[in-house]
Amino acid sequence: MIKLIEFAFRVRTIWAVLMALFVGGIMIAAAGHNPITAYGVLFHGAFIDYYGLGATLVKMSPILLAGLAVIIPLRAGLFNIGGEGQIYIGALCSTAVALYVTGLPDFAHFGLVIVAGCVGGGLWALIPAILRAYRGINEVIVTILMNYVAINLVSYFVSGPMMQPDAPYPYSPEIDDHLFLSWIMPGTDVHTGIIMGLLLSFTFWFILKYSSVGFGWSTVGHNPVAAKYAGINVKKQMLIAMFVGGAVAGLAGTIEVIGLKYRLFHLFSPGYGYDGIVVAFLASLNPILLPFATLFLSGLKAGANVMQRAIGLESTIIEAIQGLVIIFTAASLALKFDKPFWERFLDRRQKPNKDTVGTKNV
């Protein structure tokens, strides 16, 4: 019994998701639709239908990486809310290398494009990390403010120096096709970016759980004073964790360019950086759970469009449900399994039975 209760606590984010879907269902009903039909259409469109699953996985690739970009710095105690900006800067740097660096062998050019995206995102994330480590400035505010700067920067480049001549809308010229990521599901846009995301999730799960680097970050995140006494260079570890987080977000921007759009667009990310925050908490900040959380959220987003076409319910309902998911998940973080309490609770429930059995015998 006690094991069962402990298990119920362990999967508390699942309860949070169910609660969110339940409240979302009430909202769907209030809008005059049958929630079961709506969710049925949504989840069929997101996961069962082949092309729908394709759309889900296309959205999943950048969100998965954006989630890692939240989880990694948070291990070292830094809230990276700047994933969105890092995605933009990563995409900007990789597109610039893709377009303007020439004369390299194909594989070297490809490698350089990836590196440029990662370094761009990483350096962009390093600015708030330095301000936090050396000036004590709250990184939440700085990373968010920098998102607006990054979006405007990209908008400037694609409508100015990097703009495709005669383009009707701000976007860059197309990158060379030897840089394209290959497709992995025939007939859909799913590209190898999703595999990169899964491999990186697994890699960072391993690094965070078993390596000394991961242990160092956790120590810094949990107790910077203790970390300092243990001989860890706290500021340096904060910078590294944030750089790595930014680099992963930069990679998310890069794969959007080389895997899906093949050019840099003005306002190309519909908030993947913020979705990364939602999935990171939904996965309880555990990289190995992250793919499942991301699959769920991407499915909601992809399925929402199918649902809107099929039954005419506004697809923005999903944004509301996403908000509910993160609120209930945040609330579930407060619930901790208190073993002694539940043991006492179970004892109290069992004892009166024994007593009544005893009195009958007398």
Place this chain on the structure above:
Amino acid sequence: MFDFLLNISQLTDFLGTGFRLSIPIAFAALGGVLSERAGVYNIGLEGSVLSGAFGGAVGAAVTGTPWGGIVFALLFAGMAGVVLAGLTVLMRVNQIVAGIAINILMLGFTSYFARVFFPGGAASQNIVGFQTFEIPLLSKIPIIGQPLFHQDTLFYSIYLLAPLAWWIMYRTPWGLQIRAIGEYPRAADTAGINVLKTRFIVVVISCALAGLGGAYIVLSQVFVFTENMSAGKGFVALAALILGRWNPIGALMAAVFFGFADALQLRMQFTSPEVPYQFFAMLPYVASILALIVFAGKVKPPAALGIDFIRSGK
């Protein structure tokens, strides 16, 4: 580029724009000061501004008066505050996580319900906003008269609310209680102050104030609600309250600074079309970051900011 400063009519115009653009930030920053003084980070200011804007639009459209907009703005942003206070004060969820969650929730809710309430889009909103009126005599002062004293009710109210908040904070027992809770909650608790109840109330008021900032955008500036229209004002407000040293008057002054940065970039977009507008558009955000860099370290936040209060012996 700066020759408009010598032209009286262009100068008053510019000052008016600057003051008006500072109002949403000022309301949110004032709310943030209250909450952080009581020891609770309010990262949810952005979501509160947005729910206030949505409440303002719905209230004004339903009741046909801007006052209805104010009531709904207070109600919606106050509800965001109840959720935030419930998560942070009562359930002791990490305050930054809870604030981010509120922002995402409110972005989702307002986007969805805006489509439900206004199915015809922006054109169908017909929002009745506030009218400007002149304050006799004061509005006749050269240069600053019109920018400061020919405005609307919400504009004037922040200039009453900020000194009022200052007076409450530093001259009344309530203010002392709020500050005590933010500095040393255990001592406040020993002195018989209900820490959790006070924090809860202050967080709700904080979000409601930020909501008035959102209502101002809808009811006095643009008369229409659009998705994610708060556009980072709640975060700029967080910078403003640090710049204003957690002081209501200081936060108001910092908000005016950011308002003028915004007015300047708008003006420069217009007068310098040869410079890409994106550089001007990022100016308010860059100004906020620079202000943080310059002033950080010189100011000390409330000692118990961000730290949950657990009553011992419970």
